[in-house]
Amino acid sequence: MGKATVIPFGPQHPVLPEPLHLDLVVEDETVIEAVPQIGFIHRGLEKLVETRDYNQFIYVAERICGICAFGHSMGYAETVEKLMGVEIPERAEYLRVIWHELSRVHSHVLWMGLAADAFGYESLFMHCWRLRERVLDIFEKTTGGRVIFSVVKVGGVVRDIDDAMFAEIKRVLEGIKDDYRQLCNAFLKDSSVKNRTVGVGVISHEDALAMSMVGPFARASNVNNDARCLGNGGYGKLADFQPVLDGQGDCYARVKVRALEVLQSIDIIEEMIAKIPAGDIVVDVKGSPAAGAEAANVVEQPRGECYYYARGNGSKYLERMRMRTPTSQNLAGMATALAGCDLADVNMIVLTIDPCISCTER
Amino acid sequence: MTLETTFVPLTVEELPALAAAKKADGWRFVQILAVNTEEGIDLIYSFMKDNLLENREIKAIQKGAVVPSITDQFLEAFVFENETHDLFGVNIQGIAIDFGGNFYALAQKEPMTIISPEQKAAREKAKKVAAAKAAKEKAAAAANAAYKAEHPTPKEPGEPIVPTGDDDAELKLAGADPEKVARARAAIAAKAKKAAEGAAQEQKDAALEEKLAGMDPDKAAKVRAAMEAKAAREAAAAEKEGE
Numbered sequence: 313m314g315k316a317t318v319i320p321f322g323p324q325h326p327v328l329p330e331p332l333h334l335d336l337v338v339e340d341e342t343v344i345e346a347v348p349q350i351g352f353i354h355r356g357l358e359k360l361v362e363t364r365d366y367n368q369f370i371y372v373a374e375r376i377c378g379i380c381a382f383g384h385s386m387g388y389a390e391t392v393e394k395l396m397g398v399e400i401p402e403r404a405e406y407l408r409v410i411w412h413e414l415s416r417v418h419s420h421v422l423w424m425g426l427a428a429d430a431f432g433y434e435s436l437f438m439h440c441w442r443l444r445e446r447v448l449d450i451f452e453k454t455t456g457g458r459v460i461f462s463v464v465k466v467g468g469v470v471r472d473i474d475d476a477m478f479a480e481i482k483r484v485l486e487g488i489k490d491d492y493r494q495l496c497n498a499f500l501k502d503s504s505v506k507n508r509t510v511g512v513g514v515i516s517h518e519d520a521l522a523m524s525m526v527g528p529f530a531r532a533s534n535v536n537n538d539a540r541c542l543g544n545g546g547y548g549k550l551a552d553f554q555p556v557l558d559g560q561g562d563c564y565a566r567v568k569v570r571a572l573e574v575l576q577s578i579d580i581i582e583e584m585i586a587k588i589p590a591g592d593i594v595v596d597v598k599g600s601p602a603a604g605a606e607a608a609n610v611v612e613q614p615r616g617e618c619y620y621y622a623r624g625n626g627s628k629y630l631e632r633m634r635m636r637t638p639t640s641q642n643l644a645g646m647a648t649a650l651a652g653c654d655l656a657d658v659n660m661i662v663l664t665i666d667p668c669i670s671c672t673e674r
Numbered sequence: 675m676t677l678e679t680t681f682v683p684l685t686v687e688e689l690p691a692l693a694a695a696k697k698a699d700g701w702r703f704v705q706i707l708a709v710n711t712e713e714g715i716d717l718i719y720s721f722m723k724d725n726l727l728e729n730r731e732i733k734a735i736q737k738g739a740v741v742p743s744i745t746d747q748f749l750e751a752f753v754f755e756n757e758t759h760d761l762f763g764v765n766i767q768g769i770a771i772d773f774g775g776n777f778y779a780l781a782q783k784e785p786m787t788i789i790s791p792e793q794k795a796a797r798e799k800a801k802k803v804a805a806a807k808a809a810k811e812k813a814a815a816a817a818n819a820a821y822k823a824e825h826p827t828p829k830e831p832g833e834p835i836v837p838t839g840d841d842d843a844e845l846k847l848a849g850a851d852p853e854k855v856a857r858a859r860a861a862i863a864a865k866a867k868k869a870a871e872g873a874a875q876e877q878k879d880a881a882l883e884e885k886l887a888g889m890d891p892d893k894a895a896k897v898r899a900a901m902e903a904k905a906a907r908e909a910a911a912a913e914k915e916g917e
Contacts, residue, residue: 347771351760351778359786362793523750524702537702542677542725600888603800608679608720608729610704619705619720621729626800629792636705636720636754644750672753673778 316344319655323352327430327659330669334662338655346650346658348643354673361633366392366601367466369633376635377671378459379422380613382415384635384671385464387611390545391620392466392630395607398597400545404468406588409546410481411455411463413577413584418447419614420570420577421492423666424499427567430663431508436498443495446488450481468594478585485578496571500564509564513649513661516561525645527616527638528573529665532558532565539612550583563657566664600628613638615666637671675725684719684730686741692730693744696721701728703744706754708762710787712797715762717741738765745770761786803887810880 316339323331331352337345360372374385386408393400425440448458454473455461463471473481499505515525520533530537538555540547547553556572558565601624609620616638625631646665653661684692696703704720704727714734721728735741743766745752755766756777763784782788886894 349773349777351776354778354780356785359790362790362796521702524704524748525750539677542675544677548676603804606681606729608681608727610677610722610727621707621718623709625796626803627796629796631711632707632709634705634707636707640705640753641750643753 315339321658321662325659327663329426330667332662332667332669334650334658336650336655336658341655343650343653343655343658346647348647350643350669350673352673353670357674358633358635361630363629365628366630367628369630370464370466371462373633373635374460374462374464376674377637377668379419380415380615380618380637380668380671381460382411382464383611383613383618385461386412387609387613387618387620387635388633389464389466390611391607391609391622392601393597394609395601395605395622395624396466396597396599398467398595400468400595401592402549402589403472403591404593405546406549406584407469407473407593408464410473410581410584410588411451411461413580414447414450416577416614417488417574418444418451420574421447423570423614423663424495424567427660427663428499430659431505433498433505436495439491439495443488443491446484450484453477453480465594467597468592470594472593478588482582482585485581489575489578492574499567499571506564508657508660509567509664510562512563512657513653513664514560514562515645515649517559519648520561520645523645523648524641525616526641527613528556528566528569529616529638529642529645531555532569533561534559537617539610539617542610544609544611546584549587550580553580563660563664600624600626601630602626615639615668615671616642618671635671635674637668637674639667639669639672642667643672677725677727679727679729681718681729681731684732686732686735686739689719689732689744690742692719693747697747699723703748703751706751706758708758708764708786710762710789715764715787717758717764719744735764737763741766743768743770760784763787799887806884806887810884 316337319336319338321334321336322328323333331350333349333352335347335349336343337347357372357376361369364372370385370388373388374381376384392398421440421444425437425444428434428436428440451461452458454477455463455471463469515529515533517534520530520535524537525533525535526537534557536555536557540553541555543550543553556569556576558569601622603624603626605624607622611618611620618638619634619636621632621634621636623631642665646662646667649661649665650658701721701723704722706720707718709716709718711734714736717732717735719730719732721730732741741764743751743755745755746768749770752769752771755769756771756773758764759766759769760773760775760778760780761784886897889897
């Protein structure tokens with residue numbers, strides 16, 4: 313064995329869209345230990361809750377992350393509704409699920425493009441992002457925004473979708489499905505892609521359980537922590553929901569779980585469109601959260617379970633708002649997956665875990 | 675299966691044993707969060723098993739108090755313990771991966787413990803509203819008790835309270851000149867009506883004041899100014915009519 317050397321990885325690195333630093337202790341070409349460090353883009357968004365009332369803060373919440381924007385606004389609104397005992401109309405619950413699952417499709421396809429770019433398959437990256445554009449077009453037509461939608465408010469949603477638009481969404485999703493299956497073939501059957509992913513960065517089922525991992529990262533190790541199973545809001549109206557699981561725990565399994573979840577999300581959207589009831593989309597919310605009142609909630613974001621906590625102080629400003637994002641929970645798992653891998657595989661392992669640093673630091 | 679959330683008290687001394695018990699029972703660690711309060715810093719440890727989300731709360735940790743790390747049981751907690759140390763200054767000892775206060779690159783130390791003017795104002799306002807509510811409830815209870823002491827027989831709700839002393843007046847009126855009696859009775863009825871109107875107006879004013887206390891100070895000032903202007907206009911109109 314050679315002498316141990318520390319190689320700094322990031323915060324500026326071609327494979328990382330966001331600043332994450334890793335101290336990689338290597339011997340020859342093998343990583344012995346990886347110590348992650350974040351903290352380069354802490355923005356203090358949780359502190360802002362003191363100067364923005366509970367209705368205004370929803371616009372801050374959805375700016376925590378550009379990819380999980382809708383999920384954060386929905387998670388925040390659900391938590392405040394729980395805090396104040398507000399029941400939202402059923403149609404609003406369905407609309408939230410439709411937009412949230414569309415966000416999952418766009419997030420997963422974006423991530424698959426980045427993964428393709430990381431293993432040097434640039435044309436696949438472009439195909440993925442071209443497909444994602446069609447989802448962003450749906451966002452633009454239904455909300456007016458492509459990244460930040462601002463359609464959620466405490467008490468429901470501010471925009472409705474009419475039947476003609478639902479028909480259009482179904483037509484676009486059918487088209488996406490056909491093209492997406494071809495992309496999946498490249499990710500799951502191409503031998504050059506499999507050479508980079510199969511057996512790389514394995515996390516066993518026991519390790520995934522021991523480190524409380526969440527999201528597709530955990531589901532690829534056969535750990536079901538999918539918060540959608542809890543049936544919050546519109547998810548409770550689904551006829552049957554079975555999370556996508558795989559037992560291999562390697563990079564290939566993580567790609568596979570995400571790839572299949574896109575098709576699952578499209579099925580959920582189609583079911584919601586078929587079942588959505590008529591009626592109001594918002595209820596009036598009056599008053600302020602009581603002093604000392606507390607509420608906690610979990611939402612399944614594209615990257616995994618996100619925990620929200622709110623505490624009132626009797627005024628329209630919250631005393632505390634907390635978002636625990638999936639990446640915070642998965643950093644220990646990432647360090648474990650990196651220990652013992654080849655130096656050349658570090659970028660694939662980091663990408664398949666899909667860390668979101670702007671969410672983590674807020 | 676629906677999410678069940680609970681908030682359960684915890685002490686610093688119980689924390690290591692709790693973490694070990696949760697680990698042994700197959701619970702998973704969810705997060706640690708801190709809340710800066712006037713009494714100290716509250717720490718909330720969350721664990722989850724199936725659909726149960728249990729939040730354990732340690733109340734009012736004072737500056738300098740030592741909190742043991744739970745990374746010996748849940749390694750993934752190192753992120754939250756370093757964060758709580760850097761943002762709130764909580765002294766957590768024994769963290770498996772300890773960044774020694776350099777986890778976040780911060781311009782200011784312990785930024786989440788700074789009480790902003792807005793937060794201070796919100797807290798004071800919440801206290802005032804709570805105190806006003808308590809005082810109102812206390813006054814209402816005292817008035818109710820006094821009324822019950824004076825009037826043992828319960829009255830129908832909404833019936834106006836006749837000013838005390840009227841019974842004496844009735845006795846004095848007995849045997850007086852009928853014309854005088856009629857004038858006196860009319861005066862007593864007018865007095866009772868005025869008292870009832872005054873009580874109703876007072877109730878209305880109290881409700882309005884409570885509403886104003888819950889509003890934004892600037893907005894409340896504007897509403898008050900508009901009400902004063904309206905009152906002045908009505909007074910002027912009444913004077914004109916009188917002329």
